[in-house]
Amino acid sequence: MNRDAKFAVLGGGSWATAIAKMLCENVDKIYWYMRNKTAIEHIRKEDHNPNYLSSVEFNNDQLLLTNNINEAVENADYLIFVIPSAFLKTELEELTASLENKVIFSAIKGIVPETSLIVGEHFHKIYNIPFENIGVITGPCHAEEVALERLSYLTIACANEVHADFLAEHLSSHYINCKTSEDVVGTEYAAMLKNIYAIAAGIAHGLGYGDNFQSVLMSNAIREMKRFIKKTYKMKRNINDSAYLGDLLVTGYSVFSRNRMFGNMIGKGYTVKSAQMEMSMVAEGYYATKSAYNINIAKNKKKAKTPIINAVYQILYEQKNPKEIFAKLSDKLN
Numbered sequence: 552m553n554r555d556a557k558f559a560v561l562g563g564g565s566w567a568t569a570i571a572k573m574l575c576e577n578v579d580k581i582y583w584y585m586r587n588k589t590a591i592e593h594i595r596k597e598d599h600n601p602n603y604l605s606s607v608e609f610n611n612d613q614l615l616l617t618n619n620i621n622e623a624v625e626n627a628d629y630l631i632f633v634i635p636s637a638f639l640k641t642e643l644e645e646l647t648a649s650l651e652n653k654v655i656f657s658a659i660k661g662i663v664p665e666t667s668l669i670v671g672e673h674f675h676k677i678y679n680i681p682f683e684n685i686g687v688i689t690g691p692c693h694a695e696e697v698a699l700e701r702l703s704y705l706t707i708a709c710a711n712e713v714h715a716d717f718l719a720e721h722l723s724s725h726y727i728n729c730k731t732s733e734d735v736v737g738t739e740y741a742a743m744l745k746n747i748y749a750i751a752a753g754i755a756h757g758l759g760y761g762d763n764f765q766s767v768l769m770s771n772a773i774r775e776m777k778r779f780i781k782k783t784y785k786m787k788r789n790i791n792d793s794a795y796l797g798d799l800l801v802t803g804y805s806v807f808s809r810n811r812m813f814g815n816m817i818g819k820g821y822t823v824k825s826a827q828m829e830m831s832m833v834a835e836g837y838y839a840t841k842s843a844y845n846i847n848i849a850k851n852k853k854k855a856k857t858p859i860i861n862a863v864y865q866i867l868y869e870q871k872n873p874k875e876i877f878a879k880l881s882d883k884l885n
């Protein structure tokens with residue numbers, strides 16, 4: 552283990568805070584970029600993030616906090632992006648520091664709305680980062696449970712095994728178990744798609760469907776995810792691994808999932824706009840639904856059968872009646 556390795560965490564939310572905590576178990580100092588100056592001052596004085604996972608105590612000697620993204624990027628070799636996908640493009644526009652020779656990991660689960668690309672592809676296409684320098688941190692893991700040091704499993708995916716092993720080693724601890732994978736694209740799509748299925752689970756709950764239906768919905772969702780990813784990026788993978796099935800289950804069944812909450816409101820009769828206003832943020836699955844629907848039409852020569860994505864798309868983007876759409880969907884599930 553190299554305790555001097557130069558990592559930067561980019562983002563100030565709950566997952567960024569959890570990742571900073573994991574790294575601080577193994578690394579002497581990390582760069583940590585967040586926009587919010589007041590939060591930085593608070594962490595410096597009080598040793599914890601005031602807004603997210605505030606129970607996590609940091610040792611300030613380990614933190615090089617900055618609200619200048621370029622300072623963090625320039626000084627680190629390994630960059631971990633944890634900015635919600637909806638804000639990533641705008642945040643990256645601040646970047647003047649070079650990304651050349653940096654190893655970039657995305658812990659973001661979603662699609663960049665402006666480019667309709669998963670985050671790895673966004674860095675590759677827009678910033679010319681070679682795929683061997685791009686990886687993904689995924690797996691069924693809630694930030695809140697990391698804060699409580701409850702045993703959690705992560706999957707680190709990268710085409711370059713050395714980078715994947717390196718990050719896995721530096722994130723592992725008595726409460727974090729990391730495995731590695733070469734399936735960067737498949738795990739990223741899985742992380743994006745499960746947000747759509749969480750919206751579907753929320754809609755079903757809002758409409759009054761019970762656990763019996765939810766289990767059938769999730770069984771169908773994993774088969775749909777398998778079909779979609781296979782058409783989009785074919786390689787040998789086991790869809791029952793925790794990066795795919797585990798992540799789907801933890802989100803689909805969690806009452807804390809924002810995507811599920813958003814779906815629940817839609818099922819209860821809120822419009823998309825009023826649900827977004829009530830939550831005061833946009834659930835990532837909202838964008839993922841449109842992108843997945845379009846990718847399946849445009850990218851996959853022979854479309855994958857995706858009745859759940861189609862149903863969520865019709866409800867969110869074509870203002871169709873959730874009750875009627877779910878009645879039709881329920882006939883297609885088995």
Ligand SMILES: NC(=O)c1ccc[n+]([C@@H]2O[C@H](COP(=O)([O-])OP(=O)(O)OC[C@H]3O[C@@H](n4cnc5c(N)ncnc54)[C@H](O)[C@@H]3O)[C@@H](O)[C@H]2O)c1
Pocket residue numbers: 562563564565566567585586587603633634635636638641642658659660661692693694695835
């Ligand atoms: N929370 C989790 O347990 C978890 C687990 C795995 C992956 N993720 C992924 O991590 C990413 C971050 O999620 P999170 O849970 O940390 O989010 P969060 O809601 O806890 O944090 C939101 C962050 O976005 C920032 N933000 C808000 N508005 C912004 C704007 N206009 N421009 C730039 N930044 C803005 C906030 O300052 C904050 O730092 C998401 O892609 C999510 O899917 C989260």
